[in-house]
Amino acid sequence: MTSQTLREARKYEETSEKLIGKEERPDFHLTPRTGWMNDPNGFSYYKGRYHLFYQYYPYESKWGPMHWGHAVSSDLLHWEYLPCALAPDEAYDRDGIFSGSAAVLPDGRQLLMYTGVLKEHQERDIYREVQTQCMAVGDGIDYEKYEQNPVLDQRDIPEGSSRFDFRDPKMWMKADGTYACVVGNRPADGSGQILLYESADGFQWKFKSILVSNHDRFGKMWECPDFFELDGKWVLLTSPQDMLPEGFEYHNGNGTLCLIGDYDEENGSFKEMQNQSVDYGIDFYAPQTVAAPDGRRIMIGWMQNWDACGIRSPEEPWFGQMSLPRELSLKDGRLYQRPVREFDAMRRNKIEYADVAVSGVVKLDGIKGRKVDMELTVRPEGGQELYQKFAVRFAQDDTYYTSLSFRPRESILKVDRKFSGSRRAIIHQRRSLVNTADGELKLRIILDRFSVEVFVNDGEQVMSAAMYTRQEADGISFFADGTANIDVVKYELE
Known part of the structure; x- marks a missing residue:
C-alpha cells in the first residue's frame, strides 16, 4: 500500500516538474525532479538500467524531511525521473529517510537499505535524531517497507557509541551470496568509525566488527561510507565532517576521504596503507559507487558543499546536482578518476x-x-x-x-x-x-x-x-x- 505521504509527494513532483524548462537545468548532470537534492543513494544496476536514488525534499529548494527521489538511465548521463521511491511515513522514520544503498535479492526484487530518523525529546526544547537502519523491497518503481523494521538499532552498536550518529548503510552482496554493509557511526571519543555488519538473507543483520576507526585524524563523524575492491586493493570512501585542513590535501569543513589498503574478510579488519582526498575542488560530497555489468567501478557524488548552499536562492525551482559519473582505478597507490567512457559519445x-x-x-x-x-x-x-x-x-x-x-x-x-x-x-x-x-x-x-x-x-x-x-x-x-x-x-x- 502506498501511504498518503508518498502519494502526495508523487503528485506534487509530477506537477512541479512541468514548471522547470529543459534549459533551466544542466544537460547531463542529474538534478532533483523538483525542490532539494543532496547525497546520492542506492546507486545500482537493476533490470538493465542504472538506478540512482537521492536525498530529496520535493516541496522546497531547501533541506526538509528527507524522501528518496529516483531516476534511471541506460548511459549514466541522460536520466529519466521515476516516482519518489520512499517517504517518511512510518513511526520509526517519520522525521526522515536518510542515505542508504541497494542490492538485488535472489528472487529478482530490489532491496533498499536506508537510515530511518526519529526525533526524540531530550530536555527542555532539545530534540535529537535517533538513527536506525531499515529495509524496503520493490520492483524498481514501488517499494514496500519491511514489516520488522528497523533491522539495526542501538542494541547493534558497540558500547559507548552514539545512537544519534549511526547512518548511511552501504550494502553489497558477497561472492557466496550473503550480504555485508558498512555504516557510519560515532564512538565515545566523538570522532568517527565505520561499522561492519553481515546478513545471510539481507534482512537479519548482525554486527561483525569496527572496520576502521578515525581516532580524530580526519575530521569528526564519518558519513556516507562505501567499501569495495579495486585493482587488487580495498578502498574505503567516506565523507568526514568538521575537517581541519592539512596542507593542500584536506580542507576545512566537510570533505571527502579515500583510504586504500588490505581487507581481511574473515576477521572484518582493514589495514590502511594510503589516504587522499577524493575531490580537491569546492563542491563534492557523499560519493557512492556501483559495480557496472562490465566490471568497472563507477562513482557519483553530490556536487555541492554544505557550507556553500547559500550560493543559489531558495526561490529557484531546484537545488543540488550530481557530479559526472567517474570510472575509478588505482595507479601507483593512488585513486584515479575519469569521466565514464559513455561520455565521449x-x-x-x-x-x-x-x-x-x-x-x-x-x-x-x-x-x-x-x-x-x-x-x-x-x-x-x-x-x-x-x-x-x-x-x-x-x-x-x-x-x-x-x-x-x-x-x-x-x-x-x-x-x-x-x-x-x-x-x-x-x-x-x-x-x-x-x-x-x-x-x-x-x-x-x-x-x-x-x-x-x-x-x-x-x-x-x-x-x-x-x-x-x-x-x-x-x-x-x-x-x-x-x-x-x-x-x-x-x-x-x-
Missing part, C-alpha cells in the same frame, strides 16, 4: 589548436560555450623563462567569469568563482597541489551550464565546482603572466 564539432603562444589575454575562434569538453595542455614556451602564472577563464562575459589558474613555481592549481555572480560570502576558491614537470600540466575541463569539473593529469586529481552564472556568459579566454604555450582540443556536447 556526446562530443561534437571538434576544434583544435596546437602550439599557441599565450602572453597576456588570448581568445581563440570557436572556443566558447557552457556545454563544453576541453582538453588543454600548458607548458613553457620553448627558449623562454618559466611563466609566472597561467589561467583559463570560462562562463565569461564583460561582468562575470570563473577561473582556473596555475602557478608552476609552486605547483598550485586554483579554482575561483568569486566573479561568477554569487552575492554571498561563501567559499569561492580552493587550491590544490598538482604534479607538474617543468611547468607542464594537462587539464580536461568539462562544463555543463551550472558546473565545472576539472580532471588533472589524466585523472590523478579532480576539482569540482558549482556556478550559477547567467547562461549568456559563454566566453572562454586564456591568460599568461610571461609566455606559456598551449594545445587546445574543444568539443561541444550534445
Whole structure:
C-alpha cells in the first residue's frame, strides 16, 4: 500500500516538474525532479538500467524531511525521473529517510537499505535524531517497507557509541551470496568509525566488527561510507565532517576521504596503507559507487558543499546536482578518476589548436560555450623563462567569469568563482597541489551550464565546482603572466 505521504509527494513532483524548462537545468548532470537534492543513494544496476536514488525534499529548494527521489538511465548521463521511491511515513522514520544503498535479492526484487530518523525529546526544547537502519523491497518503481523494521538499532552498536550518529548503510552482496554493509557511526571519543555488519538473507543483520576507526585524524563523524575492491586493493570512501585542513590535501569543513589498503574478510579488519582526498575542488560530497555489468567501478557524488548552499536562492525551482559519473582505478597507490567512457559519445564539432603562444589575454575562434569538453595542455614556451602564472577563464562575459589558474613555481592549481555572480560570502576558491614537470600540466575541463569539473593529469586529481552564472556568459579566454604555450582540443556536447 502506498501511504498518503508518498502519494502526495508523487503528485506534487509530477506537477512541479512541468514548471522547470529543459534549459533551466544542466544537460547531463542529474538534478532533483523538483525542490532539494543532496547525497546520492542506492546507486545500482537493476533490470538493465542504472538506478540512482537521492536525498530529496520535493516541496522546497531547501533541506526538509528527507524522501528518496529516483531516476534511471541506460548511459549514466541522460536520466529519466521515476516516482519518489520512499517517504517518511512510518513511526520509526517519520522525521526522515536518510542515505542508504541497494542490492538485488535472489528472487529478482530490489532491496533498499536506508537510515530511518526519529526525533526524540531530550530536555527542555532539545530534540535529537535517533538513527536506525531499515529495509524496503520493490520492483524498481514501488517499494514496500519491511514489516520488522528497523533491522539495526542501538542494541547493534558497540558500547559507548552514539545512537544519534549511526547512518548511511552501504550494502553489497558477497561472492557466496550473503550480504555485508558498512555504516557510519560515532564512538565515545566523538570522532568517527565505520561499522561492519553481515546478513545471510539481507534482512537479519548482525554486527561483525569496527572496520576502521578515525581516532580524530580526519575530521569528526564519518558519513556516507562505501567499501569495495579495486585493482587488487580495498578502498574505503567516506565523507568526514568538521575537517581541519592539512596542507593542500584536506580542507576545512566537510570533505571527502579515500583510504586504500588490505581487507581481511574473515576477521572484518582493514589495514590502511594510503589516504587522499577524493575531490580537491569546492563542491563534492557523499560519493557512492556501483559495480557496472562490465566490471568497472563507477562513482557519483553530490556536487555541492554544505557550507556553500547559500550560493543559489531558495526561490529557484531546484537545488543540488550530481557530479559526472567517474570510472575509478588505482595507479601507483593512488585513486584515479575519469569521466565514464559513455561520455565521449556526446562530443561534437571538434576544434583544435596546437602550439599557441599565450602572453597576456588570448581568445581563440570557436572556443566558447557552457556545454563544453576541453582538453588543454600548458607548458613553457620553448627558449623562454618559466611563466609566472597561467589561467583559463570560462562562463565569461564583460561582468562575470570563473577561473582556473596555475602557478608552476609552486605547483598550485586554483579554482575561483568569486566573479561568477554569487552575492554571498561563501567559499569561492580552493587550491590544490598538482604534479607538474617543468611547468607542464594537462587539464580536461568539462562544463555543463551550472558546473565545472576539472580532471588533472589524466585523472590523478579532480576539482569540482558549482556556478550559477547567467547562461549568456559563454566566453572562454586564456591568460599568461610571461609566455606559456598551449594545445587546445574543444568539443561541444550534445
